[in-house]
Amino acid sequence: MPCGDGHRASFPRLDPRYTPPLMTSRVLPSAALFLLAVGCFAYALVSLQRERDLHAALALLAGGLAVRALDRTIDLLEGA
Amino acid sequence: MARDGDLEASTPEGAPASATLEGSAGWASVRTRATSLRCVVSGGAAWLITVAPILPSTRTSAFAKASALVSLGACVAGTRLIATRAALARGLAVFGFVAFSALAWALVREVRGFTVVDPVRGLFGALAWSIFAASWSHPWSVPDGRLREAPGGEATGLAARRKPPRAALALGALGPIASLGFLVLSLEVDDPGRAAWARALANVAAIALTSSTANLAVAASRDDRSVVAERWPIDGRVVRSVLVVGLLVVAAFLVDALR
Numbered sequence: 553m554p555c556g557d558g559h560r561a562s563f564p565r566l567d568p569r570y571t572p573p574l575m576t577s578r579v580l581p582s583a584a585l586f587l588l589a590v591g592c593f594a595y596a597l598v599s600l601q602r603e604r605d606l607h608a609a610l611a612l613l614a615g616g617l618a619v620r621a622l623d624r625t626i627d628l629l630e631g632a
Numbered sequence: 633m634a635r636d637g638d639l640e641a642s643t644p645e646g647a648p649a650s651a652t653l654e655g656s657a658g659w660a661s662v663r664t665r666a667t668s669l670r671c672v673v674s675g676g677a678a679w680l681i682t683v684a685p686i687l688p689s690t691r692t693s694a695f696a697k698a699s700a701l702v703s704l705g706a707c708v709a710g711t712r713l714i715a716t717r718a719a720l721a722r723g724l725a726v727f728g729f730v731a732f733s734a735l736a737w738a739l740v741r742e743v744r745g746f747t748v749v750d751p752v753r754g755l756f757g758a759l760a761w762s763i764f765a766a767s768w769s770h771p772w773s774v775p776d777g778r779l780r781e782a783p784g785g786e787a788t789g790l791a792a793r794r795k796p797p798r799a800a801l802a803l804g805a806l807g808p809i810a811s812l813g814f815l816v817l818s819l820e821v822d823d824p825g826r827a828a829w830a831r832a833l834a835n836v837a838a839i840a841l842t843s844s845t846a847n848l849a850v851a852a853s854r855d856d857r858s859v860v861a862e863r864w865p866i867d868g869r870v871v872r873s874v875l876v877v878g879l880l881v882v883a884a885f886l887v888d889a890l891r
Binding site: 578593608 | 803806807810813814817818820821822823826829830833834837840841844845847848851852854864865866867869870873874876877880881883884887
């Protein structure tokens with residue numbers, strides 16, 4: 553099998569100039585879960601600052617679950 | 633033209649593909665000088681920060697001072713030989729420089745004066761030696777003749793097969809940006825008992841979100857439609873997790889309401 557530039561030219565996706573399109577619509581659930589996780593963790597930190605420990609614990613738990621869901625969406629995105 | 637520019641930008645330091653190396657003597661000369669300059673500046677900086685303080689001391693031996701000077705000489709002489717005698721250049725400017733620098737330190741009699749380095753100098757010294765090591769790890773520190781003989785694609789380092797979409801890079805950057813925000817927020821917690829928890833929480837959140845967004849960026853920029861699922865990435869586990877998050881939010885409101 554030929555290799556080098558000739559081989560590269562016959563397979564455009566191996567061309568370093570090629571940029572695949574981003575799958576915007578399928579990234580949206582993951583992006584939403586990312587924002588949810590960020591919000592939960594930020595709220596947990598703010599609650600700690602305001603000495604509201606129960607709120608902080610609940611927000612930390614919620615953030616952990618949001619990250620778990622986010623990781624699951626990434627697995628599904630990769631065809632798991 | 634723009635696409636050609638993109639290709640050039642994808643190789644280290646804008647280096648042209650090896651196929652165009654032939655006959656690019658002017659560019660090669662500039663590249664060699666740039667390599668020499670980078671190596672000598674980084675080595676000189678490391679020497680100035682960590683070895684030069686040996687010279688003015690009256691309590692250090694003449695051998696220590698001589699070793700310090702020889703190490704600098706090896707660094708400068710070695711970088712001058714990069715273009716012509718690469719092996720000798722590496723021997724002098726890497727091994728000779730480091731060996732004589734270490735010897736100079738080993739010969740210092742007044743131990744306390746030099747081994748107890750203040751943190752700032754120590755930090756800058758470590759950084760300078762790291763940059764020196766990185767400057768010599770570059771593939772352009774081999775002679776031009778050997779570069780011209782290299783097969784196509786071999787002389788440009790590890791080139792990416794393709795560029796990721798910019799939006800994917802932005803997705804990947806979201807995690808570190810959010811992490812930085814968490815770390816700043818955690819510094820706002822004043823109570824000593826809670827401050828440690830806040831730092832731990834911020835670090836855990838930073839690690840989780842940085843790794844997740846990096847994975848998301850890779851997954852989102854895939855172009856293999858046989859691997860990437862066509863449907864939306866939502867299943868029962870995702871829905872259940874989101875429902876529990878909603879319940880926790882409700883619980884937080886109830887806690888407030890019942891007080």
